[in-house]
Amino acid sequence: MKILLTGAEGFLGWHLRCRVHATTDHEVVPVGRADWSRLAQLAADVDAVIHVAGVNRASDDELVHVNVGLAHELSDALAERRGVPVVFANSIQVGNGTAYAEGKARAADVLREAAVAREARFVDVLLPNLFGEHGRPGYNSFVATFVDRVVAGDTPEISDRPIELLHAQGAAQALLDALAPDSPDSVRPAAHPTSVKAVWDALERFHATYVPSADVPAMEDDFERDLFNTYRAALFPAHYPLALAPRSDQRGRLVETVRSHGQGGQTFVSTTVPGVTRGIHYHLHKIERFVVLDGEAVIRLRRMFHDEVVELPVSGEEPVVVDMPTMWSHDITNIGDRVLTTLFWTDSLFDPEAPDTIHEPVVRTAPQETA
Template sequence: MKILITGSKGFIGKNLVAELYNIKEGKVKHKGLLSAISILEFGRNTDPELLDVYCKEADFVFHLAGVNRPKEQSEFMEENYGFTSKILSLLKKHNNTCPVMISSSIQAELDNPYGKSKKAGEDLLINYSKETGAKVLIYRFPNVFGKWCKPNYNSAVATFCHNIAHGLPIQVNDSNVVLTLVYIDDVIQELVNALVDETNQQGSYCKVAVEHSIKLGEIVALIESFKESRSSLQVPNLSEALTKKLYSTYLSYLPEDQFSYPLKMNADDRGSFTEFLKSSDRGQVSINISKPGITKGNHWHHTKNEKFLVVSGKGAIRFRRVDEPSEVIEYIVSGEKLEVLDIPVGYTHNIENMGDTDMVTVMWVNEIFDPERPDTYFDKV
């Protein structure tokens, strides 16, 4: 199966090409789509004569090429209509009636130069289908966002992510404007499905199955919270689908010299304790380092519960039930055998480094530490 992709170096094109190569190389399996595919990329820097060859050989065409920020308004029609016309003419020249998908826009319904050029391209495709019998797929995309989208171009999300990540100002004219968004991975899933005739067809047009609606001001607030999370250590609520997608998108715009960020190590002669991640509903994760011979803890909790995982060194974790006389329970732990210990409520507990090197323990607790209600009571094991 030979797949022609115009605009292969654009935002959607790059993501589609990457996923098709994943399928081709067997890294991703897709129901009904075999790895025996050939990807014909056509972009601005491709030899123009190859377009004729590709239109002759193609078994499916993804027409993603187009302009939305030209220097002259006349370029809208020249590129979005003219180039579409050229592709269809070449397909007809070779009697190639393979399916053709075109990337249009919800602005095709609007009376502006960009929208008019997109609508003209749609009409071309509809007439081409009537004339040749070829299957055509017209996608009127709303605002598409995700990795590799060019900032300060035509995507508010890309601009906000880039500028906030780089400490640059942003401009919001009306924070109450509601945007309809589609995530690039959902777009690519829809396009790959189209190759095996599984499209989300609604009337004359196709749509991405998953859409999100959100106010512009809410997008900005979320992205700003992503930046602040490095200092607050608060992980976003990733159970919310749009938040998860926006957070992944934001991270793709981080400056390459700022992938890392420091944590506050509370260190003394016993070792150190460092908070790593916090979540309002999933508690927090910290890293505890104990020096050889050091014992930490000797406290218990009413409701707060923890999990300990020693990842380096060796030691012992001990427990004693506090409401009645009981024997001390001991678990030997080591980085050589990773196992998680639950720390039940009502048991005073400690952890001792019994080795010759630092012992490193990953500690999870079910709630973020509240100094007003620490729920921690000293009682030697």
């Protein structure tokens, strides 16, 4: 399936592109701000549309007019595309009386009416509050703001209240599921019940455990794992590698490479001959740790749909931790003249039915658009 994705440069759009790449054979036609003038051309041969583009922080007038205007422009671009379904990333805030809610509700009405005229399906996906890796502080989510503050060592003012949160990968899957012919016309994905204060408390606990010692904090469930991955994304690359503290005596040296507060996971050790590269993949959720125990290597990482490559030289002489951020392709290359010995740890056992290990070169042959 060929999918036109508006808002591809934004937070949810990037997560959706990662999920499509990792879990499907679909082709995405990404539409960013610079592409909007070519919308009709880009939509000319697509099989479906997922409309994520919009604004959620602006004046009241802009919140209404921009979101409604984008819906009109998309509908005009699709006017001749009979039968092409549209999935809309809407919000559970619709109906709460705010300008944002009005803009989203009116945008949904525009898209629905246009779909009826084109004899096409329209699916309204009502998303709760989202969080996830690479959210913008002060814009995408209070979680992104909290992560930014905890990393900076600041404590924000907190007005506690119950809240339901959904990781952006869960939202991405809901949007993909809505493409199915038997999807309901309105979808409201389930979210995780928590509170504002509970989120801050968890982030503080992660930070107090992780940065000083490279210990992996206890995580109660998948929600906390996703919250931890969101936090780790904000640390990378400025706070990596994480130092370890080898212990030596007359017998030799001991290095505690993984201290996990709550889960075991899986540990393995590999040897790599000079010049050989391992890895060359990324993960959507899995936490993966590299520690070089002997030899010289370079670890390279690239955020999906970006071109910049981060390089971290590592040595067995001074073992350090590099935990791979989710949705960053990564590899490790032996750059020394002897065999490289590396310890790898993941927070979960490998499941061949759901490996969460997706092949993707770190260094691409040609630059592509950023997202």
